[in-house]
Amino acid sequence: MNASKISARNVNVFYGQKQAISDVSLDFDSDVVTALIGPSGCGKSTFLRTLNRMNDTIANARVEGRIALDGEDIYAAEMDVVQLRARVGMVFQKPNPFPKSIFENVAYGPRIHGLASGSAQLADIVERSLKRAGLWDEVKDRLSDSGTALSGGQQQRLCIARAIAVDPEVILMDEPCSALDPIATARIEELIHELKGRYAIVIVTHNMQQAARVSQRTAFFHLGSLVEYGTTSDIFTNPRQERTKDYITGRYG
Numbered sequence: 001m002n003a004s005k006i007s008a009r010n011v012n013v014f015y016g017q018k019q020a021i022s023d024v025s026l027d028f029d030s031d032v033v034t035a036l037i038g039p040s041g042c043g044k045s046t047f048l049r050t051l052n053r054m055n056d057t058i059a060n061a062r063v064e065g066r067i068a069l070d071g072e073d074i075y076a077a078e079m080d081v082v083q084l085r086a087r088v089g090m091v092f093q094k095p096n097p098f099p100k101s102i103f104e105n106v107a108y109g110p111r112i113h114g115l116a117s118g119s120a121q122l123a124d125i126v127e128r129s130l131k132r133a134g135l136w137d138e139v140k141d142r143l144s145d146s147g148t149a150l151s152g153g154q155q156q157r158l159c160i161a162r163a164i165a166v167d168p169e170v171i172l173m174d175e176p177c178s179a180l181d182p183i184a185t186a187r188i189e190e191l192i193h194e195l196k197g198r199y200a201i202v203i204v205t206h207n208m209q210q211a212a213r214v215s216q217r218t219a220f221f222h223l224g225s226l227v228e229y230g231t232t233s234d235i236f237t238n239p240r241q242e243r244t245k246d247y248i249t250g251r252y253g
């Protein structure tokens with residue numbers, strides 16, 4: 001059986017009385033980048049957050065339905081949420097490094113999860129993660145500088161290194177390039193290409209060109225519903241739904 005890495009079934013999300021996601025079912029596979037697109041307010045971030053229970057941190061949010069990681073219900077009472085968020089890492093719109101050194105930003109997760117048996121191994125994990133995030137050459141001589149002293153694009157790669165350091169299986173990215181200039185954006189897109197062989201990646205983006213460049217599958221959301229899901233080339237060149245066509249041709253959003 002070739003089961004999906006993450007499988008969402010009949011997911012509803014409410015903020016108080018207001019429903020933000022309606023009956024969404026969607027699967028995500030390893031080695032695949034899936035783009036979530038749709039107009040502002042359609043529920044992309046809300047849905048993304050269901051995949052690692054980040055909605056738990058929002059007081060009035062309520063999630064219904066089933067989301068399984070490798071077949072295991074992530075909303076089950078016995079699920080360790082800290083562990084879950086290491087397995088399903090997240091990168092936010094605005095780079096949010098800890099106000100700590102570059103080294104500590106990356107070392108923190110492996111340390112609290114007990115992934116290194118000593119300082120040499122921890123240093124190895126930090127180096128490997130920064131290399132994989134394409135940041136090592138720029139920071140290797142200043143690992144004790146503050147993470148917040150880096151440029152925006154470097155900070156975002158640091159946040160990606162931090163997510164990678166705990167050996168995740170899935171990486172969620174919510175508009176990871178929207179605060180970055182075109183050069184830093186291109187760097188992150190390259191990185192997504194390099195990372196996709198190792199993880200399931202789910203990326204929210206407002207940038208249609210970016211979705212077309214980095215993803216193999218695309219899901220189009222509108223008003224809290226999943227309108228259409230398919231290969232990125234089908235969604236962009238041959239959408240079946242009128243609403244999808246209107247959105248990708250820039251008629252609204």
Ligand SMILES: Nc1ncnc2c1ncn2[C@@H]1O[C@H](COP(=O)(O)OP(=O)(O)OP(=O)(O)O)[C@@H](O)[C@H]1O
Pocket residue numbers: 015020038039040041042043044045046047058
């Ligand atoms: N914490 C919250 N409390 C109440 N309503 C919320 C909350 N977060 C989001 N919403 C509402 O849920 C709906 C979906 O919001 P969400 O942020 O998921 O949309 P989005 O597609 O990510 O939009 P954008 O592209 O602007 O980031 C919106 O109507 C929004 O106002």
Ligand SMILES: [Mg+2]
Pocket residue numbers: 044045046174204
């Ligand atoms: Mg959003």
